[in-house]
Amino acid sequence: MSTKTETSGWLFGIGAFVAWGLVPIYFKAVESVSAEEILAHRIAWCVPVTLLLMILLRKKIEVIQVFKNKKVFLGLVASTALVSSNWYIFTWAVTNEQILATSLGYFINPIMSILLGVIFLSEKLSKLQWAAVGCATLGVVNQMINYGEVPWIALSLATTFGLYGFIRKQLAVDSLNGLLVETMIAFPVAAGYAIWVLINQQAMFLNASLNIDLLLVFGGFVTAVPLIWFAAAAKKIPLNSIGFLQFIAPSMSFTLATQLYNEPLGFEQFLSFAFIWLGLLLYLIKPIQQVFTKPKATLSRK
Known part of the structure; x- marks a missing residue:
């Protein structure tokens, strides 16, 4: 893997987790x-948003090829179920004053990603990295003990997203086409539900305010990007690197x-x-x- 490829991987990863770190602000607004x-x-809105992004980025749309590839398609069905569950649990938690519970879940999640990478993908960790895993584990265990109950929100978020990342890494499909197919798989249920609550006058969309309507549409960008x-x-980049970026x-x-x-x-949460x-x-x-040694090596070769 080239240095350029790895650098872009780090930038994509940092961007994704910073965006996810700020996303509670969006859910509080709705x-x-x-x-x-x-x-x-x-x-529902993620489908047209993803299509728009693919057109703007001039990415080839390979939906038909993905649907014909049984292994990839079934993998995306599984990843769709996992990520949809993750989205729902996270949304419910944030809108019910449980942001700290989601934070705990995504603190646990990197450990799961690291272990999945080591166990199933033969990714290696140095002694220093194992020490890092130990420190992070102590923090998570401390949080779990001081919760006083099984933190189902946190454990559900960690499990669903850890497995989602693991499955997506195995599939021979690019990020845009993968997301497009995932949302297309879930689209009939999502659109059907949105139309059903609208018909039964239980929907906030088109019945509350223009601000709410625009925010719900904007959810497509919040989800896709x-x-x-x-x-x-x-x-x-390696799955264990993704695991630690997830602390952001x-x-x-x-x-x-x-x-x-x-x-x-409390003090216990701060200690974690x-x-x-x-x-x-x-x-x-x-x-x-x-980062600091590579430029020196380059200069010495000149």
């Missing part, structure tokens, strides 16, 4: 809408929950936060060293 209706519009970046990153989003959500939305922050960031710091030592 919290008057039910989680089911929000999800339906996210999926970070996922496209994430899928592109998953193809370009929950850290941002953690900050939003405690500083903007006034969810309570410190453990997890120590793990991230340990993991990043090697990549940072490589």
Whole structure:
């Protein structure tokens, strides 16, 4: 893998997780809408948004080829089920004052991604990286113990998205076509539900305000863009690297929950936060060293 490819992978990954870290702001803006209706519009509007992005980027649309490839198609059916479940749980949690629970879920998620990469893809970790995993694990375990109950929101989010990333990495389909097919698979159910609640006068869309209508349509961009970046990153850098980039989003959500939305922050939660960031710091030592040593090596060859 070339340095250019790996660098673009890191940029795509950072962009995806920063966007996901900020996404609670969007869901707070539409919290008057039910989680089911929000999800339906996210999926429904994601189809035309993805098509538009593919046209603007001049990407070849290969939907027919994907549908003909049984292995890829069945893989995308599985990834569609996982990511749709993940979207629903996250949406419900944010609109029900549970942003900290989502933050915990995405702190657990990188550990799952790392383990999936090591166990099934034979990805290797250095001693320093294993120490990083240990620190992050201590932070997550501390959070789980101090919750006082099984954190079902967090565990569900971690499981669904960890498996989603693992499956997508195995499929021979680019990020845009993959997302397009995923949303097309879910589109009939999503559009059908949106139309049903509208007919039965239970919908907020077209019945609340122009602001809500525009925000629900904008959900297509909120859904499509970070996922496209994430899928592109998953193809370009190791799964364990993706795992640690995933600390970006929950850290941002953690900050939003405690500083903007006034969810309570105790000492135990702060301790977990410190453990997890120590793990991230340990993991990043090697990549940072490589960044500063590569230019020197290049100069010495000239």
